[in-house]
Amino acid sequence: MSNSISSRPSTPSQSSPATTDDGRSRSMIWFAATILLGAFLVFQVQPIISKCVLPWFGGTPAVWTTCMLFFQLLLFGGYLYAHVLRTYCNPFAQAAVHLLLLSAAAMTLPIEPSDAWKPTGSESPTLHLLWMLASHVGLPYFVLSSTGPLVQAWLSFHDNSERVYRLYALSNAGSLFALLSYPFLFEPVLSVSTQSSMWSLLFCLFALVQGYVAVSLFRITPDSFEATEPKAPETSPASTAATAPVSAATQAAWIALPALASVMLLVVTNHVCQDIAVVPFLWVLPLSLYLASFIVCFDSPQWYRPKPIAAVTLAALALIQGKTLLPGSIQLIAEACCYMVMLFGACLLCHGEVARLKPGTARLTQYYAMLSAGGALGGVIVAILCPLLLNNHAELPFFVALVTALTFLLFFACKTWRQAEYDWAAAARLKYGALLVMISPIITMAFVSNNRTIASQRNFFGVLKVREKPLGICLVHGSTLHGMQRHAPHQSQPTTYYGYESGVGHVIKELQQQHPSLRIGIVGLGCGVLTSYGRPTDSFDLIEINPAVIDIADRYFTFMKDCPSSMTRHLGDGRLVLERMTDAKFDLLVLDAFSSDAIPAHLLTRESMSLYKERLAEGGVLAIHTSNNHLELSPLVHNLSRDAQMDSRMFEGIGDNSIGTTHSTWMIIAQPGHTIFQAASLAKATTATDEELREAPLWTDQHHNLVSVLRLWQ
Numbered sequence: 001m002s003n004s005i006s007s008r009p010s011t012p013s014q015s016s017p018a019t020t021d022d023g024r025s026r027s028m029i030w031f032a033a034t035i036l037l038g039a040f041l042v043f044q045v046q047p048i049i050s051k052c053v054l055p056w057f058g059g060t061p062a063v064w065t066t067c068m069l070f071f072q073l074l075l076f077g078g079y080l081y082a083h084v085l086r087t088y089c090n091p092f093a094q095a096a097v098h099l100l101l102l103s104a105a106a107m108t109l110p111i112e113p114s115d116a117w118k119p120t121g122s123e124s125p126t127l128h129l130l131w132m133l134a135s136h137v138g139l140p141y142f143v144l145s146s147t148g149p150l151v152q153a154w155l156s157f158h159d160n161s162e163r164v165y166r167l168y169a170l171s172n173a174g175s176l177f178a179l180l181s182y183p184f185l186f187e188p189v190l191s192v193s194t195q196s197s198m199w200s201l202l203f204c205l206f207a208l209v210q211g212y213v214a215v216s217l218f219r220i221t222p223d224s225f226e227a228t229e230p231k232a233p234e235t236s237p238a239s240t241a242a243t244a245p246v247s248a249a250t251q252a253a254w255i256a257l258p259a260l261a262s263v264m265l266l267v268v269t270n271h272v273c274q275d276i277a278v279v280p281f282l283w284v285l286p287l288s289l290y291l292a293s294f295i296v297c298f299d300s301p302q303w304y305r306p307k308p309i310a311a312v313t314l315a316a317l318a319l320i321q322g323k324t325l326l327p328g329s330i331q332l333i334a335e336a337c338c339y340m341v342m343l344f345g346a347c348l349l350c351h352g353e354v355a356r357l358k359p360g361t362a363r364l365t366q367y368y369a370m371l372s373a374g375g376a377l378g379g380v381i382v383a384i385l386c387p388l389l390l391n392n393h394a395e396l397p398f399f400v401a402l403v404t405a406l407t408f409l410l411f412f413a414c415k416t417w418r419q420a421e422y423d424w425a426a427a428a429r430l431k432y433g434a435l436l437v438m439i440s441p442i443i444t445m446a447f448v449s450n451n452r453t454i455a456s457q458r459n460f461f462g463v464l465k466v467r468e469k470p471l472g473i474c475l476v477h478g479s480t481l482h483g484m485q486r487h488a489p490h491q492s493q494p495t496t497y498y499g500y501e502s503g504v505g506h507v508i509k510e511l512q513q514q515h516p517s518l519r520i521g522i523v524g525l526g527c528g529v530l531t532s533y534g535r536p537t538d539s540f541d542l543i544e545i546n547p548a549v550i551d552i553a554d555r556y557f558t559f560m561k562d563c564p565s566s567m568t569r570h571l572g573d574g575r576l577v578l579e580r581m582t583d584a585k586f587d588l589l590v591l592d593a594f595s596s597d598a599i600p601a602h603l604l605t606r607e608s609m610s611l612y613k614e615r616l617a618e619g620g621v622l623a624i625h626t627s628n629n630h631l632e633l634s635p636l637v638h639n640l641s642r643d644a645q646m647d648s649r650m651f652e653g654i655g656d657n658s659i660g661t662t663h664s665t666w667m668i669i670a671q672p673g674h675t676i677f678q679a680a681s682l683a684k685a686t687t688a689t690d691e692e693l694r695e696a697p698l699w700t701d702q703h704h705n706l707v708s709v710l711r712l713w714q
Helices: 002-006 017-057 062-088 091-107 125-145 147-156 162-186 192-219 222-228 237-243 248-276 284-299 306-321 328-356 361-389 395-413 424-429 431-450 503-514 529-533 547-556 574-580 606-615 634-643 690-695
Strands: 453-459 462-468 472-477 480-486 519-523 539-544 566-571 586-591 616-625 647-653 664-670
Touching: 017 062, 017 125, 017 147, 017 162, 017 192, 062 091, 062 125, 062 147, 062 248, 062 361, 091 125, 091 147, 091 192, 125 147, 125 192, 125 361, 147 162, 147 192, 147 361, 162 284, 248 284, 248 328, 248 361, 248 395, 284 328, 306 328, 306 395, 328 395, 361 395, 361 453, 395 424, 395 431, 424 431, 453 547, 462 547, 472 547, 480 529, 503 529, 503 586, 503 616, 503 647, 503 664, 519 574, 529 539, 539 547, 539 574, 547 566, 574 606, 586 606, 606 616, 606 634, 634 647, 634 664, 634 690
Parallel strands: 519 539, 519 586, 539 566, 586 616
Antiparallel strands: 453 462, 462 472, 472 480, 616 664, 647 664
C-alpha cells in the first residue's frame, strides 16, 4: 500500500499497470476499512454513553439532545483538526501527530463513567453532562471524528479525483448501520458494561488499522508529496477550477445548509418524541434519515434530483398543515409520517446542494470542516440558544417555515425533473410567494395550537404548559397530562389519575384508616394532586427532578398550599434521592414517572425494586402508576415484584369526565399477606397470570430495553 502511494505519479519503469492497479486496490481496502470501522464506532458510542448516563438525569429526552450537541461540537473539532493537519503538516508529521493522538485516546479507555459522576440535583444538568462526556469519551471521539476527512485527505495523495468523496457516503453508511443495529442487535443482548468494554476493544482495533494506514505515510518522500499536490499546467481547466478561490457565498452555503438540516433533525425529533409520541425510540428514525441523505447525496450526483424531492417535501408540508382534516384514528400516525418525509426531503435538499457545491480535493478538509461547523451550529441553536431564549417550542414552526420557503424556491428554480439545473431569475420572481408560504406554518403551528395556554416554561427537561379547560387548569408536558385542578369550590378534590376511585386513592384511604399518621414518599410531583389526601398528622416527601415543575405547582396550583400535612421537597432523580435517604421508612411510596413514553427505565429494574423494598416501613406499601398509551409496563412490574419476593396487584380505575378523573392503571405491591390486599375497595385488583409472568421481561440496571414492553410488539 505504501509503495502505491509514494510512487505516484508512476512511470513505466517503476511498476507495471497491473501492479499499480493491484496496489491501489489494496490501498483502497485499508482506507475503506478505516473509514467504515471509524464511522461505526462514532455512532455506536453515542447510544452506549447516553444509556450509561440516562438514568442519572431522569431518563429525559433532553439527555439525547445534549449528547447530540456534544458529539456535533466534537465532530467539528475533529474535522477542523484534520484540516489544520492536512494544511500545515507534511505526510510524515501528519502520521506522527495522529499516531500520538491515537495512543493517548486508547489510554483513556474504558468509557463508562463511575458512580462518582452521579449528579446531586444542584448542578446544571447540561453543563454537568457535557463535562462528564468530555472526561470519558472526549478524546476517543475526537480522534474518531477526524477519521473521514483525514483518511480521505491521505487517500488524495494516491488519487485526487472526485472518487475520494465517495468515501464520505461509505462513512455515513457505516454510521447508519451502527445506529440501526444498536437497539435491535446489541442493546437487547449485551449489558451496558459489556457494551462499553466491547466498544473499547473495537477502538483498539481501529487504532491498529488506522495506525497501519498512518505508518504508510512515513514512506512518502517530499518529492512524491509535491508530485501529488494539484499543480497541473496553467492551461488545464480542471487544475484552474481545483485551485481557484471559493466565493464567500459558497462558503456560507457550506455552513448554512448543514446547519438547517441539523436544526430540522433536532426539532423534528423533539416534536415527534414529545408531542406526537407514537412509539418510544422514535429518535432513531429521524437520525437514520439524516444519515441516509448524506449517503444519497455524496455517493453519486445522479441520485440528487431537487425538483421531485422538493415536490414530495411540499406535499408532506401541506399534509402537516391539513392534519386536522384527517380522521382522529390516523391523525397522529399520519402526522409522524409526514414529518419524517418532510425531514428526509429537507435533508436531501440541504445536503444535495452542499454536495453540488463541493470543491476539488485540494480543499477537501476545509470543506468538511465547514460542513461540520454547520452541524454543530444547528446543535447549539436547538440545545442551548432555544431553551435560553424561548419558553416554548417556537423553533419548530419557524424552521418548518424556513424549509417551506427554501423548498418552494428550489422547486420553481430547478428547470428539469432529472438534473440540478437552476434558473435563479425565476426563483427571484417568486420571492413574495415564498414569503407567503413561509408565514403559513408559523400561523397554524405557533398560534392556533397555543391559544389556550396560560403559562409555559422551558428548561433542560422540556416544555411545561399550564392550560385551561372547562373544569379547571392542567399541567401538560408534551402530550402527557401531569394533573388538573378544578375550579372552586372543587379545587381540593383529587383529579385525573389520582381520583378517589383510582388505585392509589383506595390505597391511601385504607392506610389512613389503619394508621393515625402516615409518611408518604412521592416520586414525580406533577401539580401536587396527591397532597390533597393529606391530613395534619401525615407527612410527605416530594421528589422531583425538574425544578420548573415545583415552580409551576407552587405558582398556578394550590394543592400543596391547601394541604395541612408537613412536606419536604427533594430536587433530583428519584432513585438517586432515595439512595441518599438512608434513614427514610415510608408507609406508602408512590412512583409516578411512567405515563410518558420517555420513561426513566432505571426506576423499574431489579436493583431499584430492592431499593424501594428497603425504604418501606414495616407494613409499607409501594404504588406504581403504569398508565401508558404505548408501553405495557404492568407485566414487568409483576415480574419485578415476584423477583423481590413481594406480592403485586393491578388495579384499573375508571375515569369520570364530569369530575375530571381519567382511566388509570396502578400497581399495588406489598409483602405477602398484607392487609391491603384484603380491602373490599381493592377487590377488583388482579394478580398476574402464569403466562404473563413467563413472557414478562425482568429489567436490571445492565439489561433493560423499551422494545420489550412496546404494545405494538405484543
